[in-house]
Amino acid sequence: MNDLETFITDFVRRQVAEAETETRYRQPLVGFASAADPRFPQLRELAEPTHLLPADLLPTARSVISFFLPFAKEVVRANRAEPRQVAREWAVAYVETNTLINRISQRFIAALAERGVKAAAEPATHNWDPVTLVSRWSHKSVAAIAGLGSFGLHHMLITDAGCAGRFGSLVVDATLEPTSAPDDPIRERCLYFLDGSCRICVERCPVGALTAVPKELRATFGCPAILAFPNRTETGLDKHRCYEWLLQVADQFPEVGFADACGKCATGPCAFK
Numbered sequence: 001m002n003d004l005e006t007f008i009t010d011f012v013r014r015q016v017a018e019a020e021t022e023t024r025y026r027q028p029l030v031g032f033a034s035a036a037d038p039r040f041p042q043l044r045e046l047a048e049p050t051h052l053l054p055a056d057l058l059p060t061a062r063s064v065i066s067f068f069l070p071f072a073k074e075v076v077r078a079n080r081a082e083p084r085q086v087a088r089e090w091a092v093a094y095v096e097t098n099t100l101i102n103r104i105s106q107r108f109i110a111a112l113a114e115r116g117v118k119a120a121a122e123p124a125t126h127n128w129d130p131v132t133l134v135s136r137w138s139h140k141s142v143a144a145i146a147g148l149g150s151f152g153l154h155h156m157l158i159t160d161a162g163c164a165g166r167f168g169s170l171v172v173d174a175t176l177e178p179t180s181a182p183d184d185p186i187r188e189r190c191l192y193f194l195d196g197s198c199r200i201c202v203e204r205c206p207v208g209a210l211t212a213v214p215k216e217l218r219a220t221f222g223c224p225a226i227l228a229f230p231n232r233t234e235t236g237l238d239k240h241r242c243y244e245w246l247l248q249v250a251d252q253f254p255e256v257g258f259a260d261a262c263g264k265c266a267t268g269p270c271a272f273k
């Protein structure tokens with residue numbers, strides 16, 4: 001790692017360690033991608049034509065920083081306790097972590113500016129089209145391009161620290177060594193796609209929004225980010241059915257903020273690793 005890459009990684013870890021949140025975290029993950037990585041335009045071609053490119057966020061973009069904040073195990077265990085009722089701990093973690101990601105991004109922009117680096121970021125969430133529910137900048141897909149993980153049957157990214165957590169990303173005009181190459185083989189982490197031995201996320205979804213897509217589809221989609229994109233029936237996620245439920249959950253926790261979160265599908269064997 002060069003000095004800037006070390007600074008970025010340490011910055012994320014320090015911000016999380018010093019966060020005054022009720023939610024605790026495991027060690028954050030950080031990855032880098034080239035802004036010229038062909039998988040960015042591939043997202044537009046294969047999945048969502050309105051998805052932004054790094055240069056749309058920052059015209060002088062050269063690299064993209066991706067980071068993952070994994071929730072502490074107790075947050076996941078709390079959400080496992082009841083089959084349908086979302087744990088307050090999960091709702092709090094969702095709201096606090098979105099705020100934390102936005103704060104990290106803003107502090108990053110200021111800290112990098114002091115080093116002569118321009119940076120830009122999209123919000124942690126709610127940057128989607130209200131009709132299609134498709135994000136204009138998918139932090140999960142960016143993380144996949146940076147090599148932080150591979151998509152599971154539940155349409156979340158499974159990292160080396162599992163899937164229970166939240167992602168953020170920034171575009172910068174500095175050169176950072178990519179942590180993944182476009183032709184890297186997908187390192188499969190989902191047990192369903194590996195050997196068919198798990199469908200726990202599908203079984204735990206309280207509203208039947210997930211279905212098990214044929215495994216061959218996963219292999220066909222060369223772009224590892226493709227499963228982030230919904231409302232293609234073959235992907236197996238009914239995003240509208242999911243979001244109707246998330247809005248009901250938000251009504252249950254008005255005191256914690258807008259917690260349109262559920263995460264039952266993130267409590268299976270891929271939650272932590």
Ligand code: SF4
Nearest residue numbers: 152190191198201268
């Ligand atoms: S719960 Fe099982 S099937 Fe679902 S994403 Fe995780 S490993 Fe894959």
Ligand code: SF4
Nearest residue numbers: 205242262263264265
């Ligand atoms: S977040 Fe909840 S409702 Fe949405 S797919 Fe996962 S388990 Fe189902």
